[in-house]
Amino acid sequence: MGKKHQTPLLDELKKGKWISFVREMERAAEKSERTEDLLGQVEESYRDKVNHWKHGGMAGVRGYGAGMVGRFSEFPDKYPGIKECHSMRIIPSAGFFYNTDFLRKLADISEKHAGGLLNFHGATGNIQILGMSQAEAEDVFQAVAELGFDLGGSGSDLRTPSCCAGQARCEFANYDTMKICRHLTEEYLDELHRPAFNYKFKFKFSGCANDCVASAARSDLAFIGTWKDKIKINQEEVKNYKKKFDVQKYVLDKCPTKCMWFEGENLVIDDENCVKCMHCINELPKALKAGDERGCSILIGAKAPLVTGPRMGMMLVPFYDVNEDAKNDYEWIKSLISNMWEFWDEYGVSRERIGELIGRVGLNTFLEGIGLEPIPEMVEHPRSNPFIKFTEDED
Amino acid sequence: MASFVYNGKTIETDDEGYLQNLGDWDKGLAEVLAKQENVELTEKHWKLIEWIRDYFQKFQVAPAIKSLTKEVMALENLPDKKEANKFVYELFPEGPAKQLAKIAGLPKPTGCV
Ligand code: HEM
Ligand code: SF4
Ligand code: SF4
Numbered sequence: 001m002g003k004k005h006q007t008p009l010l011d012e013l014k015k016g017k018w019i020s021f022v023r024e025m026e027r028a029a030e031k032s033e034r035t036e037d038l039l040g041q042v043e044e045s046y047r048d049k050v051n052h053w054k055h056g057g058m059a060g061v062r063g064y065g066a067g068m069v070g071r072f073s074e075f076p077d078k079y080p081g082i083k084e085c086h087s088m089r090i091i092p093s094a095g096f097f098y099n100t101d102f103l104r105k106l107a108d109i110s111e112k113h114a115g116g117l118l119n120f121h122g123a124t125g126n127i128q129i130l131g132m133s134q135a136e137a138e139d140v141f142q143a144v145a146e147l148g149f150d151l152g153g154s155g156s157d158l159r160t161p162s163c164c165a166g167q168a169r170c171e172f173a174n175y176d177t178m179k180i181c182r183h184l185t186e187e188y189l190d191e192l193h194r195p196a197f198n199y200k201f202k203f204k205f206s207g208c209a210n211d212c213v214a215s216a217a218r219s220d221l222a223f224i225g226t227w228k229d230k231i232k233i234n235q236e237e238v239k240n241y242k243k244k245f246d247v248q249k250y251v252l253d254k255c256p257t258k259c260m261w262f263e264g265e266n267l268v269i270d271d272e273n274c275v276k277c278m279h280c281i282n283e284l285p286k287a288l289k290a291g292d293e294r295g296c297s298i299l300i301g302a303k304a305p306l307v308t309g310p311r312m313g314m315m316l317v318p319f320y321d322v323n324e325d326a327k328n329d330y331e332w333i334k335s336l337i338s339n340m341w342e343f344w345d346e347y348g349v350s351r352e353r354i355g356e357l358i359g360r361v362g363l364n365t366f367l368e369g370i371g372l373e374p375i376p377e378m379v380e381h382p383r384s385n386p387f388i389k390f391t392e393d394e395d
Numbered sequence: 396m397a398s399f400v401y402n403g404k405t406i407e408t409d410d411e412g413y414l415q416n417l418g419d420w421d422k423g424l425a426e427v428l429a430k431q432e433n434v435e436l437t438e439k440h441w442k443l444i445e446w447i448r449d450y451f452q453k454f455q456v457a458p459a460i461k462s463l464t465k466e467v468m469a470l471e472n473l474p475d476k477k478e479a480n481k482f483v484y485e486l487f488p489e490g491p492a493k494q495l496a497k498i499a500g501l502p503k504p505t506g507c508v
Contacts, residue, residue: 056503058411058493065490072410156460194490196460196480345476350459 003029005040009047028116034131035115037081041073059086059134061141064193067151068137084133085115089126089152090144091185091192094178095165096121105147113140125162125204125213126152150189156351157195161185163205164212166225172281173207174225174294175322181205183330184337197341198348208290209278215299215313220354221337222299222313223322229291230271231280237287238267251283295321301355308356318377339370401427413496413503420500428498432489436498440486442470444499457496457504 003026013022022039029035045051052074059070069087076083106127110118115131122128127149132140141151152160161184164170166177184203185192204215207225215222241247252260259273260280267287269280281288298320299313317336325332340354343366348357358366367374396415398407401424407415412431414420425444429436436444446466450458458466460480467479487494492504 060489060493062488063484065484065492190477190481194480194484196464196476198459198461345461 004033004036005043007039007043010039010043025117031111032081032116032131034081034085035117037073037079038085038115038117038131041075041079041082044075053085059084059132059137061137061151064151065195066154066157066193067141068132069154081115082131085130086132086134086137087119087122088114088129088132088137088140088144089122089124089154089160090129090149091152091160092121092125092127092162094163094182094185095168097168102147106144109140109143113143121162124152124159126160151193153192153200155195156197156199157193157201158188158191158197159200159202160192161203161205162213164207166205166207170207171285172210172225172278172290174227174290175207175296176326177205177207177223177225179326180223180322180330180333184334187330187334198344199351199353201341201344201354205296209276210282215302217302217310217312218304219302219313220300221340222302223296223320224299225294225296226276226319227291228293228295228319231269231274231291232289233267233269234287234289235266238284239265241284241287247284251280254279295319295323301353301358303353303355308359311355312380313355314380315378316372318375336370336372343369399427409503411497411503414500417500417502425498425500428500432487432494432498434487434494434498437486439471440498443467443483443486443495446470447495447499447501451499451501457492457501460491463491463495 007022010022014020025035025039025042029039041052054072054074057070057072059068061067067089069089071082071085071087073079073082073085106118106129107116110116110129113132113136114129117130119126119128119130129140144151161181163177163181164173166173166175168178181203191197201221202219203221203223204213204219205223206213206215209224209226211222211224213219215224238247248262252258252262256277256279257273257275259270261268276290281290296319297315298317300316301311302313304310320333322330322333344354344357347361347369348354352360363378364374367378396407397410397412398405400406401419404419406419406424409415412428414428426436429440434440443463443466447458447463450462461476463483464476464479467473467482468476471479471482473479473482483491483495487498496502496504
């Protein structure tokens with residue numbers, strides 16, 4: 001085994017000193033005929049500029065309607081190894097922490113039953129085992145379960161929630177992203193395993209506005225860490241930074257709301273106009289820190305281009321006291337989620353994401369439906385006008 | 396494409412076992428399809444098969460899962476949709492799209508299932 005097909009286009013992607021998925025696939029192909037054939041088909045896809053998987057096709061394990069994504073080659077005669085080339089999605093640990101024992105065992109499973117390929121982690125946040133046939137699905141599922149892991153979401157269901165490494169590794173985290181991610185994953189395993197929604201639904205959790213899991217752009221419900229009170233300033237450290245680089249040019253002038261300035265030697269921040277974008281804190285981490293009243297903002301409705309075009313999340317809850325709700329097993333957010341899902345189930349149509357439904361029925365109707373009071377901070381993006389028309393008596 | 400013989404007649408299916416000619420379906424054939432899926436049909440299965448066939452005849456599409464779970468809640472007197480959905484998987488372990496639709500002789504459901 002090794003190189004069955006000529007792959008001139010893929011070979012280009014091995015050049016240079018960088019890591020290369022082609023090189024990794026070739027290593028796996030030394031032990032796997034499937035992956036040899038996979039390389040052949042990927043080459044052909046690069047040449048034709050279309051992917052050569054058949055449209056549709058199902059794969060799965062008993063008891064679950066999700067967790068495997070079916071892939072069937074368009075050219076099963078030419079590439080028999082990938083007649084079936086399904087992926088299995090596995091819920092990662094929150095924050096992506098594993099021990100090497102687990103990783104080795106998972107690699108063994110993939111070598112034995114799949115193409116020797118793993119995806120750590122897919123864009124969905126899942127671990128994926130790539131290149132499985134339906135006949136092996138139950139065995140792999142059992143083997144994965146024995147390691148203490150379960151299958152993730154796919155299709156019209158709750159997709160595997162994902163979070164940034166948050167408080168485990170990052171000083172910027174305003175709340176425990178891993179804890180809420182794990183909690184809601186376990187709470188909603190049925191919604192994850194047995195698709196019953198109009199379409200997919202995603203939660204993602206970022207500890208701050210740096211948004212390392214890109215939640216604002218690609219999750220129906222994005223939880224982004226923020227704070228309510230003032231940024232804490234250590235003026236001595238500000239002075240140290242000023243000796244090292246042009247703080248005015250690289251920090252103050254780049255503040256999106258221009259709410260920072262110097263009064264003499266001292267840095268002043270007009271916190272009422274700060275949009276908590278993280279830029280200044282990223283640049284001056286020793287001098288600036290988020291305030292003490294920490295929590296997160298909740299954005300709703302982000303999605304990729306399919307059906308009605310891409311959209312970013314809009315502000316639904318400007319400040320959710322997630323640290324307080326954590327003490328209560330997240331009761332508040334769970335009741336809000338359940339109201340949203342009820343409304344979406346009742347009024348949404350097939351293949352309609354929740355953001356599209358809000359666009360169709362209007363934010364007012366949606367808020368009434370889920371029992372949330374409208375407030376002026378519910379905006380499409382910072383500093384824009386609210387969608388809602390407030391009458392006098394509503395103040 | 397695949398095929399097998401049933402009652403002296405050649406039955407054509409697609410690669411995944413869904414009937415090509417919906418007119419071929421009868422209760423006996425449903426039993427054969429169920430056996431291929433390792434599903435043993437009970438009265439509870441038949442209620443859903445009949446319901447989904449009626450739905451398909453009326454609307455010419457397979458129902459959304461939420462319509463199915465609502466029906467199951469009513470039929471089986473279950474407290475919520477979640478329980479109803481679990482119940483469907485107890486009857487058809489590989490899921491309603493893969494097994495209920497196939498055994499009921501519907502075409503392969505499209506979309507992101
Ligand atoms: C300096 C001139 C104008 C200013 C400052 C102005 C300002 C505004 C503002 C603030 C709104 C409310 C927008 C919103 O609800 O988001 C509005 C709405 C509207 N304006 Fe003007 N406007 C001006 C001229 C005009 C003219 C000349 C016309 C018609 C020929 C016009 C027709 C309308 C209409 C029809 C609406 C309602 C749109 C809707 O509700 O969707 N406006 N305008
Ligand atoms: S999103 Fe913020 S808190 Fe989370 S890892 Fe990135 S920088 Fe740290
Ligand atoms: S967080 Fe952003 S908006 Fe706030 S002061 Fe810093 S740079 Fe300006």
